[in-house]
Amino acid sequence: MANAGIVLLGIVAFLGLVEAQLKLGYYDESCPRAEQIVQDFVHKHISNAPVLAAPLLRMQFHDCFVRGCDASVLLNSTKAGNQTEKAANPNLTLRGFSFIDSVKSSLEAECPGVVSCADIIALIARDAVVTIGGPSWPVRTGRRDGTISNATEALQNIPPPSSNFSSLQTIFASKGLDLKDLVLLSGAHTIGVAHCSSFSNRLYNFTGKGDEDPSLDSEYAANLEVRKCMSPNDNTTIVEMDPGSFRTFDLSYYRLLLKRRGLFQSDAALTTSATTKSYVTQLVDGPLQNFFGEFGQSMVKMGQVGVLTGSTGEIRKHCAFVN
Incomplete structure (x- = not known):
């Protein structure tokens, strides 16, 4: 029991260290307008094209689940023997790379070499959701960008749509995310579309x-x-993830789960466990603001997975290439 206590204290200390290294307003002195520049760009473009909010939110999931939130998902493959995460099957339908590049260009013009691509992904995801009327959450910044990206790791770490409950639980646990996080983060499927395949x-x-x-x-x-x-x-055909409500961040996704109308096997899997089904029912029976608040808490938690801070990693000049 003593050893278990030491391990637990170690985990708590590590999480506390991550929180200390990431902080609100990290760029207040080095690039005071950074977050405003991101917010203004997102609001301008997502207001005109709200369907982009879902893929930009999805981008953060796919980034954080592989090597942590280090923008490794943005790196281009450089040679045949080095296929990056972009080339992996789970990421072939990702959209929003040019959007992120545009934001990065604006930030580089304002403060060269200061704002990381990893932080840009996190800020864009939050601001895009807010722009379509979804929840807001505090985004602590200070992440640095990774220099390694491997397609095989994406295949191993991003839960496929065919996932059952056991595999979902295992993958989320490996990222320090629990069953409540699984249910809440799956709620991102309240917006967006999916391919029939x-x-x-x-x-x-x-x-x-x-x-x-x-x-x-x-x-x-x-x-x-x-x-x-x-x-x-x-x-090629695409289908609404949350039929009739795929542009609105609401509780409809969870209501459909209880009617056996989750689109993916991984959605339906949430009702095969008594624990996760109970969480789903609680969300459906509660006010929308409960979901908003709890979703935000899980996004904050996911945004701290495997971050690079301090002297590790780099600040990429272009998000698609290492310096």
Whole structure:
């Protein structure tokens, strides 16, 4: 028990160290207008194209789950033998790279070599969600950018849409995120769209015998087959993650889960555990502001995963390339 206590204290001390190194207003002296520049750019462009909020939020998930929140997801592959995270299957549908590059260019013009790409990802994700009427949360800054990016690591660390509860629990735990974080962060699926190829096996070939996933509401499945994904080989059609509400940050996603209408297997998996299903029910039965507040807390927690601070990493001049 004594050893367990020492380990626990070590973890708490480490998390405290991360929080101390990341702080609110990190750029107040080195680049006072940094956060305002990000906010103004995001508000201007997301107001005109609100559908971009979802992929920009997704970008932070895909960054933080591989090597921590170090902007490794933004690095371009440089040679055939070095395929970066961008080239991995989970990231082939990521959008928003040029958006991030534009923000970085504005910040470089204001304060060259000061603001990290990792912090830009975190600030953009929050500001994009706020712009469409979603929750806000404090973004502590001070992250530095990583210099390593590997496609294989993305495959190993980003939960695929076909994930079951056990694999989700394992992957989230490896990032220091618990089951409540799993439920809350999955709530990001209240906005955005998905390609049919991400879930068509649930409609056409769930167990390899040409069958349908029995956990999927049959009426919902039929609607997807007839009106959306009319072929098991459809790689281009997109479907709303939260039908009828995919541009609004609300509780509709969770209500659909309880009706067996989660689009991905990983969504449906949240109702296969008594613990996570209870969290879902509590969110549905509570006010929207509860979800907003708790989602923000989980985003803060995720934003601290594996960060590089101090003298580790670098501040990239261009987000797609190491210096």
